[in-house]
Amino acid sequence: MENESGALSRVSGLFSARGYNIESLTVAPTEDPTLSRMTIVTNGSDAVIEQIVKQLNKLLDVVRVLDLNDGKYIERELMLVKVKASNQYQDEMKRISDIFRGRIIDVSDNTFTIEVTGSSSKLDAYLESLDSESIIETVRTGALGLGRGDRILKA
Amino acid sequence: MKPEIITGAEIVIRSLQKESVDFVFGYPGGAVLNIYDAIFKQKHFKHVLVRHEQAAVHAADAFSRATGKVGVALVTSGPGATNAVTGIATAYMDSIPMVIISGQVPTHAIGEDAFQECDTVGITRPCVKHNFLVKDVNKIASTIKKAFYIAATGRPGPVLVDIPKDITAEEAEFVYPETVALRSYTPVTKGHLGQIKKALDLLIKAKKPMVYSGGGVVLGDAAESLKKLIDTLGFPVTNTLMGLGGFPASDEKFLGMLGMHGTYEANMAMQDCDVLIAVGARFDDRVIGNPDHFLSKPRKIIHIDIDPASISKRVKIDVPIVGDVKIVLDDMLECYGEVKSDHDKSRVKPWLAQIKEWASKDCMAFEDDGSFIKPQKVIQTLHKVTNGDAFVTSDVGQHQMWAAQYYPFDKPRRWINSGGLGTMGVGLPYAMGCQLAFPDSQVACVTGEASIQMCIQELSTCKQFNLPIKIINLNNRYMGMVRQWQEFFYGNRYAESYMDALPDFVKLAESYGHVGMKIEKSADIEPALKEAFSEKLKEKLVFMDFITDQTENVFPMVPNGKGISEMILAGDS
Ligand SMILES: Cc1cc2nc3c(=O)[nH]c(=O)nc-3n(C[C@H](O)[C@H](O)[C@H](O)COP(=O)(O)OP(=O)(O)OC[C@H]3O[C@@H](n4cnc5c(N)ncnc54)[C@H](O)[C@@H]3O)c2cc1C
Numbered sequence: 054m055e056n057e058s059g060a061l062s063r064v065s066g067l068f069s070a071r072g073y074n075i076e077s078l079t080v081a082p083t084e085d086p087t088l089s090r091m092t093i094v095t096n097g098s099d100a101v102i103e104q105i106v107k108q109l110n111k112l113l114d115v116v117r118v119l120d121l122n123d124g125k126y127i128e129r130e131l132m133l134v135k136v137k138a139s140n141q142y143q144d145e146m147k148r149i150s151d152i153f154r155g156r157i158i159d160v161s162d163n164t165f166t167i168e169v170t171g172s173s174s175k176l177d178a179y180l181e182s183l184d185s186e187s188i189i190e191t192v193r194t195g196a197l198g199l200g201r202g203d204r205i206l207k208a
Numbered sequence: 209m210k211p212e213i214i215t216g217a218e219i220v221i222r223s224l225q226k227e228s229v230d231f232v233f234g235y236p237g238g239a240v241l242n243i244y245d246a247i248f249k250q251k252h253f254k255h256v257l258v259r260h261e262q263a264a265v266h267a268a269d270a271f272s273r274a275t276g277k278v279g280v281a282l283v284t285s286g287p288g289a290t291n292a293v294t295g296i297a298t299a300y301m302d303s304i305p306m307v308i309i310s311g312q313v314p315t316h317a318i319g320e321d322a323f324q325e326c327d328t329v330g331i332t333r334p335c336v337k338h339n340f341l342v343k344d345v346n347k348i349a350s351t352i353k354k355a356f357y358i359a360a361t362g363r364p365g366p367v368l369v370d371i372p373k374d375i376t377a378e379e380a381e382f383v384y385p386e387t388v389a390l391r392s393y394t395p396v397t398k399g400h401l402g403q404i405k406k407a408l409d410l411l412i413k414a415k416k417p418m419v420y421s422g423g424g425v426v427l428g429d430a431a432e433s434l435k436k437l438i439d440t441l442g443f444p445v446t447n448t449l450m451g452l453g454g455f456p457a458s459d460e461k462f463l464g465m466l467g468m469h470g471t472y473e474a475n476m477a478m479q480d481c482d483v484l485i486a487v488g489a490r491f492d493d494r495v496i497g498n499p500d501h502f503l504s505k506p507r508k509i510i511h512i513d514i515d516p517a518s519i520s521k522r523v524k525i526d527v528p529i530v531g532d533v534k535i536v537l538d539d540m541l542e543c544y545g546e547v548k549s550d551h552d553k554s555r556v557k558p559w560l561a562q563i564k565e566w567a568s569k570d571c572m573a574f575e576d577d578g579s580f581i582k583p584q585k586v587i588q589t590l591h592k593v594t595n596g597d598a599f600v601t602s603d604v605g606q607h608q609m610w611a612a613q614y615y616p617f618d619k620p621r622r623w624i625n626s627g628g629l630g631t632m633g634v635g636l637p638y639a640m641g642c643q644l645a646f647p648d649s650q651v652a653c654v655t656g657e658a659s660i661q662m663c664i665q666e667l668s669t670c671k672q673f674n675l676p677i678k679i680i681n682l683n684n685r686y687m688g689m690v691r692q693w694q695e696f697f698y699g700n701r702y703a704e705s706y707m708d709a710l711p712d713f714v715k716l717a718e719s720y721g722h723v724g725m726k727i728e729k730s731a732d733i734e735p736a737l738k739e740a741f742s743e744k745l746k747e748k749l750v751f752m753d754f755i756t757d758q759t760e761n762v763f764p765m766v767p768n769g770k771g772i773s774e775m776i777l778a779g780d781s
């Protein structure tokens with residue numbers, strides 16, 4: 054979509070005005086600074102998704118819409134998790150983080166901060182594997198998506 | 209040539225001139241004073257000073273509905289803009305092309321809760337096709353160019369341009385772009401030929417075909433094309449409230465309006481057909497009633513619409529055709545030549561006979577023993593007195609439905625009303641827009657004693673601009689439409705629907721310098737209307753206060769949540 058102020062609120066306003074769900078939404082400028090790219094995770098019946106795509110296409114700031122589920126795609130999300138750094142959790146946390154290819158990116162006397170990337174469901178699984186008592190806070194970017202191979206979304 | 213350096217305000221004026229704007233409906237205030245000063249110094253367009261910003265937008269909206277041009281309104285920041293919102297939302301719901309220019313506080317003050325500041329772009333975002341905040345004087349002209357282009361193309365709609373006061377004071381070179389290119393906006397106008405052929409194939413094989421045409425035919429100026437195609441096919445036609453006049457009501461193939469207050473024959477045929485073609489109509493809930501009931505009958509549906517989002521929104525469509533209705537209908541007629549020999553017109557005879565039988569119910573008959581003024585009769589007489597050729601605007605309520613039902617429109621753009629938002633108060637400003645656009649035509653505003661009071665202050669504007677509108681006030685001393693629902697669905701509990709303490713409308717009209725008439729007897733309907741439309745009162749606004757039967761209801765009626773074939777008819781108790 055056009056990289057213009059107001060574009061984001063047009064999209065989010067559309068979702069709330071028409072009662073569509075937003076599970077996550079990420080947006081940032083692209084290699085072409087006049088354009089931003091947004092990934093929205095939503096849910097609904099086929100008819101609802103069809104309407105969402107059509108309604109998004111109607112927005113003047115939206116250049117193109119691609120429903121990634123119509124073909125093969127890659128999904129990634131980044132999460133930062135801050136956990137308690139007590140001996141009780143330490144080994145377990147390191148072991149699980151290894152399995153999920155998480156990296157410890159910050160250490161303090163009381164905390165570890167781990168960075169994990171993957172599909173949203175992988176991040177969910179990672180969180181579930183940790184002892185919930187040990188989690189201090191989490192922050193997630195929301196999912197990013199890209200078509201595989203020749204599936205390209207360009208203006 | 210020397211570059212033309214002028215102020216932002218002058219750029220606004222020159223841009224409107226470039227768009228061949230004849231009228232700007234507006235109301236001044238601090239943030240637009242630069243623009244008003246530039247208006248003072250120009251003679252390209254006429255500024256119509258209303259008495260409330262809502263009316264400015266309604267009048268500009270009606271100007272557009274009546275002429276097909278883009279309507280223009282100008283309001284100040286803050287309260288000017290918020291007053292305009294009802295008008296903008298009304299135009300948005302009915303897809304009316306408009307440009308609204310609003311003043312904004314100076315750029316440096318934005319966000320500081322400045323005097324008369326409001327987030328106009330934010331407030332109007334959900335009820336405009338698009339809007340802009342112009343923060344650079346060099347962008348005023350190109351933004352206005354875009355606004356007009358966006359408003360008028362594709363599915364039309366209102367576009368708002370918000371301009372801070374300092375921007376209208378700054379100077380820049382005036383260059384009006386010849387063309388607009390927007391990479392994110394490329395409306396499709398030509399329909400897919402394969403789809404058109406598929407549709408024709410279904411249509412010529414149909415045993416029970418039905419044409420359901422709507423506001424898109426009026427907006428797309430496609431009435432002639434529709435008529436040609438229907439004359440060729442010989443199929444029955446119904447119109448939505450917004451489509452009235454898009455197909456001539458006097459044509460024998462016309463079944464009347466459909467929907468909540470549609471005719472028995474139109475609704476039965478809509479439900480029972482085997483192939484339905486929707487032409488610029490959007491399967492509104494007031495039209496198809498309960499969608500599950502509607503879909504319980506199998507039928508194939510073809511849908512022509514310029515907006516892909518209108519297609520399969522409420523009802524799944526078998527043959528979608530995205531495109532401009534006129535272009536698609538013309539292509540369809542052309543393609544018909546190829547399949548004409550396969551079209552056996554006798555196939556639909558039993559269907560037409562069935563429709564005739566439905567029509568014989570005469571669902572629009574009403575009892576009239578002459579003891580009360582029947583609102584239906586007032587409208588029928590209005591039709592007679594104006595030779596069916598007036599611009600008829602209406603407000604919202606029972607009177608609106610009676611106007612739609614009893615004034616058969618043969619031409620598009622003659623019936624001007626708020627269908628989608630159903631905004632009480634539009635009637636009088638709508639009549640102003642029509643009368644200014646067509647000063648020599650008859651303009652009737654059919655209203656109710658509740659609705660008319662929502663923009664009554666415009667009687668003053670009418671005086672200032674000598675607008676000889678004829679106001680037909682169907683005065684039932686009730687918010688009739690509300691009362692009807694309370695009678696049918698709330699056990700006659702008329703909660704707050706009684707219009708108490710009504711003004712003396714005759715004196716009220718007179719105090720604004722107009723002519724007032726009170727009509728209390730059925731026998732006086734015709735003489736009074738004749739007088740109001742006579743040569744003698746040709747130059748005058750006449751406010752006709754018809755004291756009508758308080759208990760009259762609108763029939764047929766499809767109760768909320770019911771299917772369209774489940775109508776309550778006038779005789780039912
Ligand atoms: C009190 C009250 C009672 C009502 N009762 C009824 C009733 O009984 N029956 C009824 O019909 N309505 C009724 N309405 C009106 C109803 O609410 C809707 O406004 C109306 O039915 C919509 O009409 P439409 O489907 O023709 O669509 P419109 O709102 O006129 O929309 C036009 C459609 O055409 C498309 N279009 C526009 N331009 C073009 C073009 N150039 N080419 C192709 N497509 C185009 C648009 O995308 C849109 O889908 C009532 C309203 C009120 C206030």
Ligand SMILES: Cc1ncc(C[n+]2csc(CCOP(=O)(O)OP(=O)(O)O)c2C)c(N)n1
Binds near residue numbers: 604605608633656657
């Ligand atoms: C601005 C606005 N407020 C409320 C309504 C709800 N409403 C619809 S019809 C109606 C009553 C209209 O009364 P009147 O103008 O007297 O017309 P009648 O139905 O009696 O012919 C009301 C209150 C509306 N449509 N618009």
Ligand SMILES: [Mg+2]
Binds near residue numbers: 605682684686687
């Ligand atoms: Mg009333």
